[in-house]
Amino acid sequence: MPSKKTKFTPAPKAAAKAARPGTKSAVIMHLLSRDNGATMKELAAAADWQEHSVRGFMSGTLKKKHGLEMTSQIVVGKRRYNVSNAGAGR
DSSP: OOOOOOOOOOOOOOOOOOOOOSSSSHHHHHHHHHOOOEEEHHHHHHHTTHHHHHHHIIIIIIIISSSEEEEEEEEETTTEEEEESSSTTO
């Protein structure tokens, strides 16, 4: 007896979870959520990561996984990064 084919429907994406307190992710998210944001050097030092790892975290985890909107601006010759939840819930 031939088997009946069913159409695969992926499960809906679950809402993004907040980072566990005390983790490197939580530290970075806290620094980025400050009013004046944080520089790349501040983020890398706080998490004890290299700068390319911080950029990957911001791009992959914060933007794609959590749907957060990242902004950056140059203030007094230094680029400062900020995160807002305006893009959350996509």
